[in-house]
Amino acid sequence: MIEAMGLTKKYGEKTAVDGISFTVRPGVVTGFLGPNGAGKSTTMRMIVGLDRPTAGTVTVNGRPYAQHRAPLGEVGVLLDAKGVHPGRTAREHLVAQATTHGIRSRRVDHVIEITGLASVAHKRAGTFSLGMGQRLGIANALLGDPHTLILDEPVNGLDPEGVVWVRTLLRALAAEGRTVLLSSHLMSEMALTADQLIVLGRGQVIADAPLKEIVARAQTTTVRVRTPAVAALTALLRRPGTEVTSVEADELDVTGLSAQDIADAAASAGIALYGLTPVQQSLEDAYMQLTAEAVEYRSFAPLPTAGGSR
Numbered sequence: 563m564i565e566a567m568g569l570t571k572k573y574g575e576k577t578a579v580d581g582i583s584f585t586v587r588p589g590v591v592t593g594f595l596g597p598n599g600a601g602k603s604t605t606m607r608m609i610v611g612l613d614r615p616t617a618g619t620v621t622v623n624g625r626p627y628a629q630h631r632a633p634l635g636e637v638g639v640l641l642d643a644k645g646v647h648p649g650r651t652a653r654e655h656l657v658a659q660a661t662t663h664g665i666r667s668r669r670v671d672h673v674i675e676i677t678g679l680a681s682v683a684h685k686r687a688g689t690f691s692l693g694m695g696q697r698l699g700i701a702n703a704l705l706g707d708p709h710t711l712i713l714d715e716p717v718n719g720l721d722p723e724g725v726v727w728v729r730t731l732l733r734a735l736a737a738e739g740r741t742v743l744l745s746s747h748l749m750s751e752m753a754l755t756a757d758q759l760i761v762l763g764r765g766q767v768i769a770d771a772p773l774k775e776i777v778a779r780a781q782t783t784t785v786r787v788r789t790p791a792v793a794a795l796t797a798l799l800r801r802p803g804t805e806v807t808s809v810e811a812d813e814l815d816v817t818g819l820s821a822q823d824i825a826d827a828a829a830s831a832g833i834a835l836y837g838l839t840p841v842q843q844s845l846e847d848a849y850m851q852l853t854a855e856a857v858e859y860r861s862f863a864p865l866p867t868a869g870g871s872r
């Protein structure tokens with residue numbers, strides 16, 4: 563369990579994290595989302611004592627990280643996959659970590675095996691691809707068999723097989739009752755991995771709820787309707803509070819009326835309907851709505867077009 567209370571970090575004039583409070587519970591995967599610069603990495607660094615809060619507190623299983631006697635057994639962390647000595651082999655790096663923390667070398671071989679690094683365990687980390695570096699970072703995080711895992715962008719650079727592997731691993735670790743905090747900008751992946759979401763914007767918590775609830779809250783009642791009488795149905799349904807837009811020659815999107823309302827209106831006007839499907843919103847849609855006001859770094863330049871100047 564990770565508990566933050568009034569957690570604040572200022573860098574000079576810049577408030578990176580602005581008095582946030584949240585709880586990351588065991589047994590579920592908690593996704594940590596937010597636009598660039600929202601304060602996710604700073605928060606994760608404060609959780610593991612790499613940054614000191616300007617105000618507030620954060621504990622892992624009831625204590626500040628630094629006060630745990632065996633921190634690697636308590637919290638496994640992947641914050642910067644490049645933070646490995648490039649001249650050391652993957653195995654040497656893991657053995658060095660293990661030796662410092664009293665972890666047996668059998669565990670090193672086990673994490674090398676489960677992260678798929680066996681064939682490159684004796685290669686220098688400096689020659690690793692981005693994805694292999696991520697795997698080594700994850701192996702490092704798993705070394706102490708920790709109760710809590712904090713992973714900043716773990717699927718960054720992984721191939722599709724690696725992405726599925728991380729998803730399966732994190733879900734299995736949470737199912738064992740561990741606490742898993744995961745940041746990623748990949749909404750489609752987050753939608754498949756996380757149960758709970760904490761969304762930051764400009765250093766503040768803008769949502770903290772089950773993923774399903776966040777997606778459901780963003781649902782607008784848009785229904786896709788298929789009919790041979792597009793013009794007649796459009797004229798029938800267009801009224802204050804209702805929006806009707808054309809999708810295909812025989813398809814309309816109707817917002818502001820339920821599927822039943824549309825079916826009843828069409829039936830009473832003798833208009834045939836061939837399809838009536840509520841449009842599902844994705845986590846990406848919900849996220850974009852939530853963070854619309856909190857995006858600091860946005861491009862306003864027009865997209866280049868063919869034949870444009872170079």
Ligand SMILES: Nc1ncnc2c1ncn2[C@@H]1O[C@H](COP(=O)(O)OP(=O)(O)OP(=O)(O)O)[C@@H](O)[C@H]1O
Nearest residue numbers: 573576577578596597598599600601602603604605
């Ligand atoms: N060491 C530092 N000195 C000064 N400002 C910093 C420092 N570290 C972070 N910041 C600023 O604090 C804010 C939050 O940064 P942080 O890296 O925590 O955001 P993030 O949500 O992890 O972003 P991203 O998605 O881009 O990784 C940013 O405006 C950043 O520029």
